[in-house]
Every structure is written in structure tokens, then in C-alpha cells.
Amino acid sequence: MSITAAMVKELRETSGAGMMDCKAALKENGGDMEAAIDWLRTKGLAKAAKKAGRVAADGLVSVASNGNVAAVIELNSETDFVARNELFQKLVRDVASVAVATEGGVEALAAAPYPGADKTVEAEIKDAVATIGENMTLRRSTRLSVSEGVVATYIHSAVVDGMGSIGVLVALESAGAADKLQALGRQIAMHVAATNPMALNVDELDPAAVERERAVYVEQAKESGKPENIIEKMVEGRLRKFYEEVTLVKQSFVINPDLTVEQAIEEAAKEIGSPIKLTSFVRYALGEGIEKEETDFAAEVAAAAGN
Structure with missing residues (x-):
């Protein structure tokens, strides 16, 4: 059948x-x-x-890299206590290393062979659920690569090396020295962790998000009572400000606020002696978008005690 x-x-x-x-x-x-x-x-x-029905909103975000390829994953658990468990940390580290070598999203990663075992990543996670006693979810995975250059990584609030609450990848294409590119990429990744940009540049912004902003600015400008042609200029000015705030290349660089990220890359390219192109970035924050179930801890203790 x-x-x-x-x-x-x-x-x-x-x-x-x-x-x-x-x-x-x-x-x-x-x-x-x-x-x-x-x-x-x-x-x-x-x-x-x-x-499997229990909400897994804690856990770890992890990054792994191999030259010009890197990956970031999020493996969730029910409590942050498990994130300190060495067995869980090994599982996360191994899954991140598999993600570097696996093209495709989370489904491809789940079906990939787990290192040193005759089973898939998904099967290993299932075994860990039974061993550790908490629900776990391989929530997402992203892999970035460049033909020439580096994919830099950064972990914010690291629990152990390569794992924490925020993970960032930054892809830089360049023929320049790898160590200098890594240093620049790490700085940009730290910037991304701090500012959480909506997109790389204006062209990659969600058109619906831009239209929502425009509609708000139009209504605000109309209240000024100014003529239509002035209103349009006011709206365009506010949109430019919006772009500077939410697109990575136009943001003020946290490492050197006198420059935008775009300008900082141009300065670095002069020092390195080779053009640098920021092609993409990824930022994962642990548990973002997951609705965590609110529980009454006192009631849980009373129930466990048989009251």
C-alpha cells in the first residue's frame, strides 16, 4: 500500500x-x-x-560555522533549567554542526543523519525527550554561505561557547583577508543582535509594512493643515527616517555611531584593499513569537502535594 x-x-x-x-x-x-x-x-x-502538547519556549539558540558556510538553529525545551543540562547542550551543538552541512530548512535538518548514530536528527531529539523528560522542538534552522568571503557568527548572552539566547549570522562577500572580514562580520553581527533590523536594505522591506507606515504618516501630516504637495514631502521625509531606523545598511553603526553600517563597510573595504558586499544576515532570538503558557506555580505545588 x-x-x-x-x-x-x-x-x-x-x-x-x-x-x-x-x-x-x-x-x-x-x-x-x-x-x-x-x-x-x-x-x-x-x-x-x-x-508533545506541552509548550517548549525555552532552550538554546546555537551557531556553527565552517569557513564560508555557517548555520543558526533554535532547539526549544520547556524550561531554561534544561538549557544548562550538558546532554541537552551536546544535542544542540551536534544539531548545529549538522545544519552547517545540510542545505534546506528545518525539515531537511530533521531528516539528516545524526553524528555517530544510526538515526536521524529528529529521532535523536525524540530519544532526548524520553531521557531528559521535557518536550523539545527543533523550531528553525537557517544556513548562509558565500562563494568567497566569510559568514561571521555571534551569540549574545552565551550559556556556553556557541549557544545562548540570541544568535546572528552575517554573510560578507570579498576577496579580502579572512581574519579581517571575520572581525568586521562579528562587529556587524553584534550590531544586528542589538538593533534587530527589519531588513538588509529598503528593497527587502515588506511592502505591507512600508504601506502601514506611510498611511500613519499621511494621517499625521494631514492634521497639520498643510497643502497636499507639502504633505507629500513631509511623508517622504518621515519614510526616509523610518528606513534609516529599520534597514541594516542605513542604521547608525553601534560600534561607531558617526558612520552608518554601509559607510563602515566602505571604510573597511579601503583598509582591506578589496570590495566587501554584505549579502545577508539572520537573527534568531530564543522563543520569539511563541506564546508561553502562563501557569499558577502555587496551584501546581498544591496539586502535586495532593491539596
């Missing part, structure tokens, strides 16, 4: 097990859904599945 994506999806939703495990379970049991669930239980995956 042919195993369809819809069948895998249904089993994932029913069991809470990983995609690759569900696919294997269905293949082993000829597409029989109930038999596949029992198969997952016998393999010890049901224990992990029971934890």
Missing part, C-alpha cells in the same frame, strides 16, 4: 510522534493507522508523544 502525505500527517496529529517515525510506522504496518500507533508505542515513542 502506498503511504501518502495525508496519512503521515494524520498519524502525526494523532500520536504526536515525528514525521519520519510516522512514515516508518505506516510502512511497517501496511498503512493500518491503529497498528501504526501501537508500533510507535512499542518503540518507546509514545512517551515522547505524551510530552
Whole structure:
């Protein structure tokens, strides 16, 4: 019997097990859904599945690099206590190293072989859930590369080397000396961690976000009672200011506020003696966008005590 994506999806939703495990379970049991669930239980995956409903908003962001390629991942856990666990940290470090060698997003990474084990990254995470006792989620992964140059990395609030609460990648294309490019890239990555730009440049801004800003500025300008042609100039001036605040290349460089990031790169290119192009950046902040469940700790303690 042919195993369809819809069948895998249904089993994932029913069991809470990983995609690759569900696919294997269905293949082993000829597409029989109930038999596949029992198969997952016998393999010890049901224990992990029971934890899958719990919110995982803590954990670690990690970066790894190899020359002109680097990756950043976010592996979530339920509590920050687990982020201090050496087993969890090893898992995060290993997954980040796999991400450097794996093209594609989080699904490709989940399906990639885990180092030193005859299993996938997803399967190793499932095993860690059972061992450590908390739900874990490989939430996202991004890999950047350049044909010539460096992809610099930076971790803010590092728990251990290469892991913390904010991870940044900055890709610089250049034929200049790698050590000098790394130094510049790290400074720009620190800037990105601090300022959280919306986009690399104006062309990469979300048009919907720009239109929302424009609409607000138009309404504000109309209240001045000025003529339409003056209003338009006022709006364009405010938009220019907005671009300077939210696009990386136009922002005032935190390392040297007298220069924009764009100007700082131009200055560095003169020193290095080779053109430098900032091609892309990525910034991950741990747990951003996850709604963490609010709990009544006193009530939990009372319940645990049988009150």
C-alpha cells in the first residue's frame, strides 16, 4: 500500500510522534493507522508523544560555522533549567554542526543523519525527550554561505561557547583577508543582535509594512493643515527616517555611531584593499513569537502535594 502525505500527517496529529517515525510506522504496518500507533508505542515513542502538547519556549539558540558556510538553529525545551543540562547542550551543538552541512530548512535538518548514530536528527531529539523528560522542538534552522568571503557568527548572552539566547549570522562577500572580514562580520553581527533590523536594505522591506507606515504618516501630516504637495514631502521625509531606523545598511553603526553600517563597510573595504558586499544576515532570538503558557506555580505545588 502506498503511504501518502495525508496519512503521515494524520498519524502525526494523532500520536504526536515525528514525521519520519510516522512514515516508518505506516510502512511497517501496511498503512493500518491503529497498528501504526501501537508500533510507535512499542518503540518507546509514545512517551515522547505524551510530552508533545506541552509548550517548549525555552532552550538554546546555537551557531556553527565552517569557513564560508555557517548555520543558526533554535532547539526549544520547556524550561531554561534544561538549557544548562550538558546532554541537552551536546544535542544542540551536534544539531548545529549538522545544519552547517545540510542545505534546506528545518525539515531537511530533521531528516539528516545524526553524528555517530544510526538515526536521524529528529529521532535523536525524540530519544532526548524520553531521557531528559521535557518536550523539545527543533523550531528553525537557517544556513548562509558565500562563494568567497566569510559568514561571521555571534551569540549574545552565551550559556556556553556557541549557544545562548540570541544568535546572528552575517554573510560578507570579498576577496579580502579572512581574519579581517571575520572581525568586521562579528562587529556587524553584534550590531544586528542589538538593533534587530527589519531588513538588509529598503528593497527587502515588506511592502505591507512600508504601506502601514506611510498611511500613519499621511494621517499625521494631514492634521497639520498643510497643502497636499507639502504633505507629500513631509511623508517622504518621515519614510526616509523610518528606513534609516529599520534597514541594516542605513542604521547608525553601534560600534561607531558617526558612520552608518554601509559607510563602515566602505571604510573597511579601503583598509582591506578589496570590495566587501554584505549579502545577508539572520537573527534568531530564543522563543520569539511563541506564546508561553502562563501557569499558577502555587496551584501546581498544591496539586502535586495532593491539596
